[in-house]
Amino acid sequence: MSSFISNVDQRTRLVGENRLELLLFRLGGAQLFAINVFKVQEVVKMPRLRQIPHSHGQVVGVTHWREQTIPVVDLSQAIGARPLGEDLERNLIVTEYNRTVQAFMTGPVDRIVNLNWEEVRPPPEGAGRAHFLTAITRVDDRLVEILDVERVLAEIATLNTSVSDQTLDKTLAQQARARGLKVLLAEDSATAAKQVRETLNDLGLELIVVRDGLKALNLLQEWVAQGKSVEEEIVMMITDAEMPEMDGYRLTSEIRKHPSLRSLHIVMHTSLSGRFNQAMVEKVGCDAFLSKFAPDELAAVVQARLGAFLSQ
Missing domain, CATH: 2.40.50.180 (CheA-289, Domain 4)
Structure with a gap:
């Protein structure tokens, strides 16, 4: 074996x-x-x-x-x-x-x-x-x-979901909350979704949660069909790797092929870690790869994207 x-x-x-x-x-x-x-x-x-x-x-x-x-x-x-x-x-x-x-x-x-x-x-x-x-x-x-x-x-073992004071940018969080900014999360584990929600709440961001990659792709395509700009709906997408129907790798690949979606900022957030990370990032084209669950690391990646989004 x-x-x-x-x-x-x-x-x-x-x-x-x-x-x-x-x-x-x-x-x-x-x-x-x-x-x-x-x-x-x-x-x-x-x-x-x-x-x-x-x-x-x-x-x-x-x-x-x-x-x-x-x-x-x-x-x-x-x-x-x-x-x-x-x-x-x-x-x-x-x-x-x-x-x-x-x-x-x-x-x-x-x-x-x-x-x-x-x-x-x-x-x-x-x-x-x-x-x-x-x-x-x-x-x-x-x-x-x-x-x-x-x-x-x-x-x-209870996991900490709070962002440390050293990492949290309160100014960005206030701006995000004031504008009602949202993040799309594709995640089939209710436990993991709860952890991400609690961390992003510290950052002033609302969370839209779907249970698998196919639902995430359908939602994004629905926005496009309605004439909506995806970047007006969400700041970024966070996706798990392993999900029923469509995994996070295929989801990322499909988004990168879509002319109206390919610029979406995507973070792969998974319990996979170590030696697989770089090969996966290069193959599917996600913007960042994070192993669960480190709230400060997640916050740093999201805040970097949030800062770029707010400066556009």
């Missing part, structure tokens, strides 16, 4: 093609769950864990991995199901989210599948685990639930 995941070139070839690769696994039952392979560093058999006193209840210990000590989260317990018992086959999926490395304890790992984002749908409203899902799909006619790992991690 590790040999598949370590092939960076294979992963980056999917960028801009509206495709994704999912790692499928189980959590003590027959239901298949998934996370994006882009986030996965390695899959290993369950090692011996060291217990940490007073840790969060869903953190079952820490392990030593590649000269790092990383926390291990019982993913079944984290989404509200029963803890994974020692009588089950257990694995660790080592991941990198938001520039931090953590491991999730799961049941058996099934396989990696390559899909088109058009095959992925938002979770049904009112589903029992819906608040821990970003999407669902089907593989071999079986339902696969794609987990919102950002929500899982936010439940374990």
